[in-house]
Amino acid sequence: MxxxxxxxxxxxxxxxxxxxxxxxxxxxxxxxxxxxxxxxxxxxxxxxxxxxxxxxxxxxxxxxxxxxxxxxxxxxGQSYNSPLSVTISAGVQALPPLLKFMNVMVGKKQEWQTMNQLPVPVELDSELQFHSIFVCPVSKEQATEDNPPMLMSCGHVLCKQSISKMSKNGSKLFKCPYCPFDVDAALCKQLYF
Structure with missing residues (x-):
């Protein structure tokens, strides 16, 4: 200019x-x-x-x-758009799989709204995923880009380094510190919130 x-x-x-x-x-x-x-x-x-x-x-x-x-x-690491706009965009992406699941559950006459977590994974586009502000309950350290929060198969969240230490660098299964569930480090997914 x-x-x-x-x-x-x-x-x-x-x-x-x-x-x-x-x-x-x-x-x-x-x-x-x-x-x-x-x-x-x-x-x-x-x-x-x-x-x-x-x-x-x-x-x-x-x-x-x-x-x-x-x-x-x-x-x-913040959204350029207004929080309302981001919420609506995320809802538009997340609603179809939830509606589909709801129809399946109604057909089976089962209730899913009382569950503690979403019963199906909901994937959002990368522009709707922001920096994580999370403190690992095991290491007591704040999550960083190098040590992001990871969702374990049991639904609990720990930082990547804690999971690596507990699983001996992914070589063995380990018990979740919050529930009696055996966790495979290879199945953990990075969490964005």
Missing amino acids: QFVKILQNGSRDEALHYARTYLSPFASSHIADIQKLMGSLLWTGKLDSSPYHALLPPSNWDRLAEELKRQFCNLL
């Missing part, structure tokens, strides 16, 4: 100097964008009547501001 601003002011040499100084480090990963900007050099001072008029503000400034907000939230 700074390059376009310089170009719009009619200074081709200054725009070229700016591109060499600040844009050249990104040439390998953003070559198509840089080629478009270099093509706009031919229209110095008259971008509004050029094929590159889409580069001009205000629309690009708004898109840039939105992208910066999105990247900032991503770095913090």
